Amino acid sequence: MARPFRRTPGGYTARFEQPERELIRELAEDVRALLRPSDTAADGSTVDPLEALVGITENPTIPEDSAVARLLPVASSDEESAAEYRRYTERDLRETKRANLAMLALDIESSDLRLNEEHARAWAAALGDIRLVLADRLQITDEERADEIGTITDASQVTNNEEYMAMVYNFISWVQDSLMLAMIEGLDEEE
Numbered sequence: 001m002a003r004p005f006r007r008t009p010g011g012y013t014a015r016f017e018q019p020e021r022e023l024i025r026e027l028a029e030d031v032r033a034l035l036r037p038s039d040t041a042a043d044g045s046t047v048d049p050l051e052a053l054v055g056i057t058e059n060p061t062i063p064e065d066s067a068v069a070r071l072l073p074v075a076s077s078d079e080e081s082a083a084e085y086r087r088y089t090e091r092d093l094r095e096t097k098r099a100n101l102a103m104l105a106l107d108i109e110s111s112d113l114r115l116n117e118e119h120a121r122a123w124a125a126a127l128g129d130i131r132l133v134l135a136d137r138l139q140i141t142d143e144e145r146a147d148e149i150g151t152i153t154d155a156s157q158v159t160n161n162e163e164y165m166a167m168v169y170n171f172i173s174w175v176q177d178s179l180m181l182a183m184i185e186g187l188d189e190e191e
Helices: 018-034 049-054 066-071 079-107 117-137 143-150 161-190
Strands: 003-008 011-015 112-115
Touching: 003 161, 011 117, 011 161, 018 066, 018 079, 018 117, 018 161, 066 117, 079 117, 112 117, 117 161, 143 161
Parallel strands: none
Antiparallel strands: 003 011, 011 112
């Protein structure tokens, strides 16, 4: 059974069993795959190397997948401004999110997890992205639905895929919450 994050002199520690580590790693890899740039081929080659070098996405579009759209939201109600902003920021935002998720996937290989400040911040962001995707798939759009999902905590009562996904969402929420509380504790100690 997982043990929550705790603040230590060197950063943060937590413990996860093998099935929990596999689940977290697979979720990170799945979300990372969702964030692969739309102009990137399956083999990783890009359409225009110069655009990739300077971080510009030519003709950016709002992602069709609603979960990806949550991860890369529209920046303005003005379509022209939003498109221009997306053109200059989307590639970097995707790469940053993918790097955080990759770091999480590598770190979780150890059952006795130890994170420094940089890795803790990457984990916090990556866990948030995983939760956004799960929330989208579970259609959590209001507090009532969030409360409904939050009641699904007994694995022996899970009877379908949505309930399983709700259990996963609740577990990831707990992991992120324990990390955030440990990070806040660290801020209190600094004051």
